[in-house]
Amino acid sequence: MTQNDIKTWAECAPRLVAVAAGRDAADLVIRNGKWVNVHTREVLEGHDLAIADGRFAYCGPDASHCIGDKTEIIDADGQYMIPGLCDAHMHIESGMLTPAEFARAVAPHGTTSMFTDPHEIANVLGLEGVRLMHDEAMLQPVNIFTQMPSCAPSAPGLETTGFEITPEDVAEAMTWPGIIGLGEMMNFPGVVNGDPKMLAEIAATQRAGKTVGGHYASPDLGPAFHAYAAGGPADDHEGTCEADAIARTRQGMRHMMRLGSAWYDVESQITAVTEKGLDPRNFILCTDDCHSGTLVNDGHMNRVVRHAIECGCDPLIALQMATINTATHFGLERELGSIAPGRRADVILTSDLKTLPIHRVIARGHTVAFDGVMLATCPHLEWPDHARDTVHMGRALEDIDFRIKAPEGANSVTANVIGMVENQAPTRALEAKLAVKDGIVPVDPENDICQIALVERHQGTGGVVNAFVSGFGYTGKMAMASTVAHDSHHMIVVGTSHADMALAANRLQEVGGGVTVWKDGEEQALVELPIAGLMSDSPATEVAAKAEAMGKAMEACGCTLNNAYMQHSLLALVVIPELRISDLGLVDVRTFELTPLFKKENNNDS
Structure with a gap:
């Protein structure tokens, strides 16, 4: 059963009423479970659930009157019956997987509803890419709702994308069946300054009665906020x-707290509920970005809920934040997010509310996963050939393309350096005094400063922008390149060797996109991402294995950051402070202006 053919409540209502009254038999009855009711925040022992046409018909102490000769019966044997988990904000592309393979990876972890923003593919393939993601999402046995991307480019004037999203695109997408709202409004300076285009996109979404996603990546809580x-x-x-x-x-916003592969923002914020006592119904849990290794080895929304509980949150409140709160926020409280009559029959059987082992996952009334094994089919879309041909550098690169020339006559320079912050999206704007050798500014691995380059890959211009980055800890001669470069998704190359940087970039052009790690002139790891240079349609386990090899290769090059690949992929995200790189140069996100690589006052140091 897909989102396209699931019956609406109105279509099911006569049968749901008949089953609840005992005049008709249910398709499935789950008996003898502990009903976790997220509406009342209580656990009701010894309860049954009766399901018909993919929806709950009866939730109560005894469903024997709903059982007929053909009714499937599952004995919960005292296990907790909790609603299927909802991820309120996420990007499927960050898992390096297509929607089908992402669904296959997360459903065994109990995620039955996802609210996805495909702005990664929008930057590469435009509205067509969004439609392809939307259409494959609609085929899945779990609920994948799509938010229409709002910002491609994310910061107009500071980056060049493969395509741009217009208010007309937004208005068109609002008519698609699986569109639930507007994706995160990353151009927050545009909103703050009353940009007509941004306000038109928001207005089109509100006219359609859908939800506008936010993204205010600034510590300033004054008038701008x-x-x-x-x-x-x-x-x-x-x-x-x-x-x-x-x-x-x-200010009336629902606040989303994320735990992704590299974002650990729950612990520092959940105290607003656990200590300050704010109303938890206005707080939501999400992942934002999870790569395939996290999905296969650690989990998805079950991991986030467990973490929130470990941070001191009451288990029932944590579950509300991952179910009913999300559904209510998107206007779907009558459709999903709870175990109650009329809702989609998305339910998990678990033996413990704190550690949350996922024993059985039921989506729309059908068992889709059991003890970690996916049982349901996740249909693939036929992706067009041009979606697999998106890496256009225009030419093969050479080591000379990565040499950073010093200002004329300088013996040393003071450079602006991008500083990594472990487990967080923001970077720091650092400065470093670097030597000059034969007119070139080399890297300084001893002080943890290596080179970063952004290679244009949409229009084939052959453009390369070079700068410096600190925090990876790389040593020796190495390079790492990725065509996943939020949000413009050009190519990011980080390294200590110009020759290896050229080899890595050329390799990704050869394979059509992905991630590669090189050391001493030899490739150490490769993750092929042929669809838009962002995703693979291979199984998650295969992609995760290659991603794990990539992580080990990064460690062998000296990197010790947690989930450093995620940090690498965000170095071009010019809407999160403080310092980023784009195809137009180095960007100071504190002022939303391009900034020079070298400080002028130090150009003639001797």
């Missing part, structure tokens, strides 16, 4: 501290 709140975003996930969480909920 209040202006952003007035601009219409209904939620935000970019907070990193308790003050952020409190400020957003006070």
Whole structure:
């Protein structure tokens, strides 16, 4: 059963009423379970659930009157019956997987509903890419709702993307069946300054009666933040501290706390609920970005809920934050997010509410996974050939393309350096004094400074922008390149060797996109991502194995950052402070202006 053919409540209502009254038999009855009711925040022991046409018909102490000769019966044997988990904000592309393979990876972990923003593919393939993601999502046995991307480019004037999204595109997408709202409004300066294009996209979404996603990636909680709140975003996930969480909920936003592969923002914010006592129904859990290794080895939304509980959150409140709160936020409280009559029959059987082992996953009334094994089929879309041909550098690169020339006559320079922050999306704007050798500024691995380059890959211009980055810890001669480069998705190359940087970049052009690690002139790891240079349609286990090899190769090059690949992929995200790189140069996101690589006052140091 797909989202296209699942019956609406109106279509099911006569039968649901008849089953609940005992005049008709249910398709499935789950007996003898502990009903976790997220509406009342209580656990009701010894209860049954009767399901018909993919929806709950009866939820109560005894469903024997709903059982007929052909009714399937599952004995919960005292296990907890909890609603299927919802991920309120995520990007499927970050898993390096297509929607079908992503669904196959996360359903065994109990995720039955996802609210996805495919703005990664929008930057590469435009509205067509969004439609392809939407259409494959609609085929899946779990619920995948699509948010129409709002910002491609994310920061107009500071980057060049493969395609641009217009207010007309947004208005068109709002008519598609699986579109649930507008994706995160990353151009927060545009909203703050009343940009007509951004406000038109928000207005088109609100006219369609759908939800506007937020993205306020600034620590400034003064007038700019209040202006952003007035601009219409209904939620935000970019907070990193308790003050952020409190400020957003006070302004009427739902505050989303994320635990992804590299974002650990729950612990620092959940105290707004556990200690300050704010109403938890205005807080939501999400992942934002999870790569395939995390999905296969650690989990998905079950991992986030467990973490919230470990941070001191009451298990029932944590479950509300991952179920009913999300459904209510997107206007789907009558459709999903709880175990109650009329809702889609998405339910998990688990033996413990704190550690949350996922024993059985039922989606729309059918068992889709059992003890970690996916049982349901996840249909693939036929992706067009041009979606697999998106890496256009225009030419083969050479080591000379990565040499950074010093200002004329300089013996040393003071450079602006991108500083990594482990487990967080923001970077730091650092400065470093670097030597000059034969007119070239080399890297300084001893002080943890290596080179970063952004290679244009959409229009085949052959353009390369070079700068410096600190925090990876790379040593020796190495390079790592990726065509996953949020959000413009050009190619990011980080390394200590110009020759290896050229080899890595050329390799990705050869294979049509992905991630590669080189050391001493030899390839150490490769993850092929042929669809838009962002995703693979191979099984998650295969992609995760290659991603694990990539991580080990990075470690062999000296990197010790947690989930460093995710940090690497965000170095071009020019809407999150403080310093980023784009195809137009180095970007100071504190001021949303291009900034020079070298400080002028130090150009003639001797």
